Amino acid sequence: MKINTHNVVSFKEKFMRPETTDESMLKADFRTFFVVKVEEMFQLMKLPIPPMRSTSHILIYITEGEAIMNIGSQTFTIHENECMIVAAGQVYSFSNPDINKGFLCYFEDLFLLNKFSAADLRQEFEFLNIWGNPSVKLGQPVATYTQQLFERILAEYTTHGLGTKPLTQAYFVALLYEIQSAYKSLNASVQNMAVGLTNRFKELLTSNIRTMHRVSEYAAALNVTPNHLNKVIKSVTGKSPTKWIDETLLLEAKMLLHQTRLSVNDVAAEIGVLDASYFSRLFRKYEGCTPLQFRKKIDGI
Incomplete structure (x- = not known):
């Protein structure tokens, strides 16, 4: 969806x-x-x-x-x-x-x-x-x-x-x-090649987050090693690629919880997470509540 x-x-x-x-x-x-x-x-x-x-x-x-x-x-x-x-x-x-x-x-x-x-x-x-x-x-x-x-x-x-x-x-x-x-770039003090790789990584995240969840997949798409990608992304943004992936996944999930009445399991499946219990743990880690509790907040329950 x-x-x-x-x-x-x-x-x-x-x-x-x-x-x-x-x-x-x-x-x-x-x-x-x-x-x-x-x-x-x-x-x-x-x-x-x-x-x-x-x-x-x-x-x-x-x-x-x-x-x-x-x-x-x-x-x-x-x-x-x-x-x-x-x-x-x-x-x-x-x-x-x-x-x-x-x-x-x-x-x-x-x-x-x-x-x-x-x-x-x-x-x-x-x-x-x-x-x-x-x-x-x-x-x-x-x-x-x-x-x-x-x-x-x-x-x-x-x-x-x-x-x-x-x-x-x-x-x-x-x-x-x-x-x-x-205007001041978020990456003004970082070398251009590192910034360019970071920006391409972010663009890939936006369009592929439902099918690509591993750092190694993004590294392969960008023709670099996972270790190199991790070092560059962390040096430019202060966050690891794994955290970027997790946060982008959660953003997709929150939009689905807002916009649809899909069950929590179906929301997880929509964003490519087949293990619903892992999805709930990931959601709680970043949001401090379960997906169901998040939806109840939206609904004012």
């Missing part, structure tokens, strides 16, 4: 209140790009948002308050003059953000297709990769320029939608470069 992956349309239908049909907020062409005031959007969301994947990139910039989001297997908090980026394909969730003011933007690679290819876009802006750093702290004057650009993009979008797309694109590309100027 697949994990729920939402595009903007299906997300709007499931998690937004009917008021968002008002085209003063979301224009007819919102499928590839839209920008809104974050405080207005969150007022119309049916919170909390359970773990899921998005086909679009999500960009949040906070000017007052804070936002806490679970992205992948980690929790990130951003405050005033900080950005949060959820790359397309990444798993995320959040509950009730304490945001007073800011901006929220959804966009697909397609929106910038005549400016960048999808591959070039991710190469130019590391934060648009699932292995990038999703939290960016903007110092001055970058924060000022970023807010000005967001305000200009919002004014253009509110008035014209994407009717003046080249102008909106130009402002948006400038915005991405401003964020990039303040």
Whole structure:
């Protein structure tokens, strides 16, 4: 069974209140790009948002308050003059953000297709990769320029939608470069070859976690020895490949426990763990409760 992956349309239908049909907020062409005031959007969301994947990139910039989001297997908090980026394909969730003011933007690679290819876009802006750093702290004057650009993009979008797309694109590309100027890689102090191997490992995890559970399998796919992979991943991330595999498995399981009524045994089977008792022990090790107890928490029992 697949994990729920939402595009903007299906997300709007499931998690937004009917008021968002008002085209003063979301224009007819919102499928590839839209920008809104974050405080207005969150007022119309049916919170909390359970773990899921998005086909679009999500960009949040906070000017007052804070936002806490679970992205992948980690929790990130951003405050005033900080950005949060959820790359397309990444798993995320959040509950009730304490945001007073800011901006929220959804966009697909397609929106910038005549400016960048999808591959070039991710190469130019590391934060648009699932292995990038999703939290960016903007110092001055970058924060000022970023807010000005967001305000200009919002004014253009509110008035014209994407009717003046080249102008909106130009402002948006400038915005991405401003964020990039303040961006700090999670692996900034590590040699490039090690970082490259780590990033390829993370990408393989995302697409193969239900069928590949052993470090040796990932090492073979990456044409390195298990020992070398273990040393590199641990030096770059501070966590062993085994822990990355376990945490990614648990993330898949939690999404299935949220999104389906499959039994615990069936959830284990869906993620490729045939020993249900091992699955329960693994779940308790990382979550501090059994899968069944976790589901009861979700259901408020």
